[in-house]
Amino acid sequence: xxxxxxxxxxxxxxxxxxxxxxxxxxxxxxxxxxxxxxxxxxxxxxxxxxxxxxxxxxxxxxxxxxxxxxxxxxxxxxxxxxxxxxxxxxxxxxxxxxxxxxxxxxxxxxxxxxxxxxxxxxxxxxxxxxxxxxxxxxxxxxxxxxxxxxxxxxxxxxxxxxxxxxxxxxxxxxxxxxxxxxxxxxxxxxxxxxxxxxxxxxxxxxxxxxxxxxxxxxxxxxxxxxxxxxxxxxxxxxxxxxxxxxxxxxxxxxxxxxxx
Amino acid sequence: xxxxxxxxxxxxxxxxxxxxxxxxxxxxxxxxxxxxxxxxxxxxxxxxxxxxxxxxxxxxxxxxxxxxxxxxxxxxxxxxxxxxxxxxxxxxxxxxxxxxxxxxxxxxxxxxxxxxxxxxxxxxxxxxxxxxxxxxxxxxxxxxxxxxxxxxxxxxxxxxxxxxxxxxxxxxxxxxxxxxxxxxxxxxxxxxxxxxxxxxxxxxxxxxxxxxxxxxxxxxxxxxxxxxxxxxxxxxxxxxxxxxxxxxxxxxxxxxxxxxxxxxxxxxxxxxxxxxxxxxxxxxxxxxxxxxxxxxx
Amino acid sequence: xxxxxxxxxxxxxxxxxxxxxxxxxxxxxxxxxxxxxxxxxxxxxxxxxxxxxxxxxxxxxxxxxxxxxxxxxxxxxxxxxxxxxxxxxxxxxxxxxxxxxxxxxxxxxxxxxxxxxxxxxxxxxxxxxxxxxxxxxxxxxxxxxxxxxxxxxxxxxxxxxxxxxxxxxxxxxxxxxxxxxxxxxxxxxxxxxxxxxxxxxxxxxxxxxxxxxxxxxxxxxxxxxxxxxxxxxxxxxxxxxxxxxxxxxxxxxxxxxxxxxxxxxxxxxxxxxxxxxxxxxxx
Numbered sequence: 140x141x142x143x144x145x146x147x148x149x150x151x152x153x154x155x156x157x158x159x160x161x162x163x164x165x166x167x168x169x170x171x172x173x174x175x176x177x178x179x180x181x182x183x184x185x186x187x188x189x190x191x192x193x194x195x196x197x198x199x200x201x202x203x204x205x206x207x208x209x210x211x212x213x214x215x216x217x218x219x220x221x222x223x224x225x226x227x228x229x230x231x232x233x234x235x236x237x238x239x240x241x242x243x244x245x246x247x248x249x250x251x252x253x254x255x256x257x258x259x260x261x262x263x264x265x266x267x268x269x270x271x272x273x274x275x276x277x278x279x280x281x282x283x284x285x286x287x288x289x290x291x292x293x294x295x296x297x298x299x300x301x302x303x304x305x306x307x308x309x310x311x312x313x314x315x316x317x318x319x320x321x322x323x324x325x326x327x328x329x330x331x332x333x334x335x336x337x338x339x340x341x342x343x344x345x346x347x348x349x350x351x352x353x354x355x356x357x358x359x360x361x362x363x364x365x366x367x368x369x370x371x372x373x374x375x376x377x378x379x380x381x382x383x384x385x386x387x388x389x390x391x392x393x394x395x396x397x398x399x
Numbered sequence: 400x401x402x403x404x405x406x407x408x409x410x411x412x413x414x415x416x417x418x419x420x421x422x423x424x425x426x427x428x429x430x431x432x433x434x435x436x437x438x439x440x441x442x443x444x445x446x447x448x449x450x451x452x453x454x455x456x457x458x459x460x461x462x463x464x465x466x467x468x469x470x471x472x473x474x475x476x477x478x479x480x481x482x483x484x485x486x487x488x489x490x491x492x493x494x495x496x497x498x499x500x501x502x503x504x505x506x507x508x509x510x511x512x513x514x515x516x517x518x519x520x521x522x523x524x525x526x527x528x529x530x531x532x533x534x535x536x537x538x539x540x541x542x543x544x545x546x547x548x549x550x551x552x553x554x555x556x557x558x559x560x561x562x563x564x565x566x567x568x569x570x571x572x573x574x575x576x577x578x579x580x581x582x583x584x585x586x587x588x589x590x591x592x593x594x595x596x597x598x599x600x601x602x603x604x605x606x607x608x609x610x611x612x613x614x615x616x617x618x619x620x621x622x623x624x625x626x627x628x629x630x631x632x633x634x635x636x637x638x639x640x641x642x643x644x645x646x647x648x649x650x651x652x653x654x655x656x657x658x659x660x661x662x663x664x665x666x667x668x669x670x671x672x673x674x675x676x677x678x679x680x681x682x683x684x685x686x687x688x689x690x691x692x693x694x695x696x
Numbered sequence: 697x698x699x700x701x702x703x704x705x706x707x708x709x710x711x712x713x714x715x716x717x718x719x720x721x722x723x724x725x726x727x728x729x730x731x732x733x734x735x736x737x738x739x740x741x742x743x744x745x746x747x748x749x750x751x752x753x754x755x756x757x758x759x760x761x762x763x764x765x766x767x768x769x770x771x772x773x774x775x776x777x778x779x780x781x782x783x784x785x786x787x788x789x790x791x792x793x794x795x796x797x798x799x800x801x802x803x804x805x806x807x808x809x810x811x812x813x814x815x816x817x818x819x820x821x822x823x824x825x826x827x828x829x830x831x832x833x834x835x836x837x838x839x840x841x842x843x844x845x846x847x848x849x850x851x852x853x854x855x856x857x858x859x860x861x862x863x864x865x866x867x868x869x870x871x872x873x874x875x876x877x878x879x880x881x882x883x884x885x886x887x888x889x890x891x892x893x894x895x896x897x898x899x900x901x902x903x904x905x906x907x908x909x910x911x912x913x914x915x916x917x918x919x920x921x922x923x924x925x926x927x928x929x930x931x932x933x934x935x936x937x938x939x940x941x942x943x944x945x946x947x948x949x950x951x952x953x954x955x956x957x958x959x960x961x962x963x964x965x966x967x968x969x970x971x972x973x974x975x976x977x978x979x
Binding site: 415416418419422423425426427428429430432433434436437438439440443444502505506508509510512518519521522524525526527528529530531532533534535536538539540542543544564567571595596597600621624625626627628631632652655656659668669672675676679680683 | 699700702703704706707708710711713714715717718720721724725727728777778779781782784785789799802803804805806808809810811812813814815816817819820821847850854878879880881883901904905907908909910911914915935938939942943953954957960961964965967968969972
């Protein structure tokens, strides 16, 4: 039984009866139904192995990189099925940031920001490139820190700076939705605070879906929260309501630290 | 920042998809082509070689060219076999192993025990370089050291020294790698009981890494068993069975070389090659089995 | 405690044996090569004249050095598209699938085929094809040898490149995919740039293998002591010359052959050391 205590108008994403299995028997995600609110931060929580990362990756079809994956159900982006889109096109609209900062080590900071354009073979003139780089780095508050070393390798930056660079790389492509898979788990508290601040700022322009196993992070920055357990969506609601008054006993156990 | 080039961008989808697919097809096609030589070679050996393999093949000496020619003219199978080659190969492998295995294992243990000091790294680098030395050069070494200075003539010893030098780096490396996998606790347990150092090596380290050492040795043997070039310069070949270390000796690859150079013997080429290949493959399979078995435990 | 000391000394002594073997090899090769270098000096390396006829004796290594380099480099060129595709198949496109492991095993089998068997197959199967295609009259020569060499080095190049390609972090590939890249774009913009030095090293090491291969080349190259003047020309490599002429050699000719052995030893040692150095820096 799903406790769905949320009423979302005009959702960006509609997840409908989504099930994902790595092989016939092992379901990672079981029959999930959820709507994702526009210009809000939605956090997906749950103990490790609960399917939260798989669900996140299904949203831009990154999970299809694994062979033999079975996907059932549907995800709609602004009403259009993502399975009817080209993955190339879909991933441009739905960007992703990963657990460990992963700037391309063979590219400079500058090239990392416009990596999406380079990879996709989109030709830009120098003014456009400079524009995109400056704007994206400004959006992640990295511009002032790196503007004098734009042509150094991105791997020389600190972990927190690298992660912000990776967010800038995603922003540069001007997506509608940004998926983040435990983006701060490899960062120290100060860098984490900076990224969190940034995400709250970014939701004005973008829709953000965030996987985290850090409950206080979800409480601090998210508007809506999902709680997943053993592949199922157990509870979905406004973050404040869910943290103060969880409807499902499992959610309560998790939030009070009984497991996880 | 919202690009006006979105439409152009969508237009490129098709082109990029096609390019991606074409590339994948090229990769698959070239990979399939890569497998074709092995299939062609094996089938050639089997088709041409099986007919000549019978009991005589394993028990009779290699025929001379007149026997082969008269058999050919009367439309019969070439008489004789390759027993002098088989015994020669086994003899050479045995001698080479007697030289290379103790030295190789002890040197490997030395490298393992002494970590990464400068001298140890030097030995390690030398082993690396030795592994890359062409076998024909080792034939020259066997010739200079043994043929010219010790046996004063082509000899089994000269060939086995060349082969032993080929085996050494492989055994040294595999010994060091397997020793690294022996849990430190096993060694310490022995030392704690006051067991002398050489007994820890003999009774603890070597037995507990036995399968690894065995794999290294088998792979080294499978590498030398088909070697022809160094033997041309050292053991020369022999029409009879020989087990004396200071006399020329035959070997299966040397017989193949002789058969190849004698137009009457073509039929024996393929059966001997099939035999040699089979031998190498079986050694490889056994060592793979050992590795698989060890990984399971 | 005394036995511990003895064991340590014995192990050290064995390591010295390795050192001695190596030093002895260099010493013996240099010693054997001395007469020819005394006679011709370094001209031996750049002279193209190889004439063992008594009275008009003259020895130069250049045709064989060039023959060796041309066959090996051509082999590398032929090998690359095949083995690199195979690496991409095994380590990227079908990574960790059954079909990839079958392909890997088949390629490994190539390493188990003795050189002389490659030579036979080249002689009886490949050579007729070369003749039928009208590429050369007898089917012997640089091109035929290079094809066989290419096949022989495929397993070495492939298995090393496989390891290198799998070492490219998944996170980087995923980052590129998440930006909408196709597999083609990931391979050329992420995998190859990140694995470049390792891939280069694996082909350098494969080249090291090709340089010293003897029997198959001896059976296919045509054994002409000339500088090859084209792809289908006959020639000789350093290794095939030694295999062909060592048996009947003595005096200055023997010294010349040993000198060529020494040069081959040095060239392969340098190439291998370079490959190993790059690999070590890479990882």
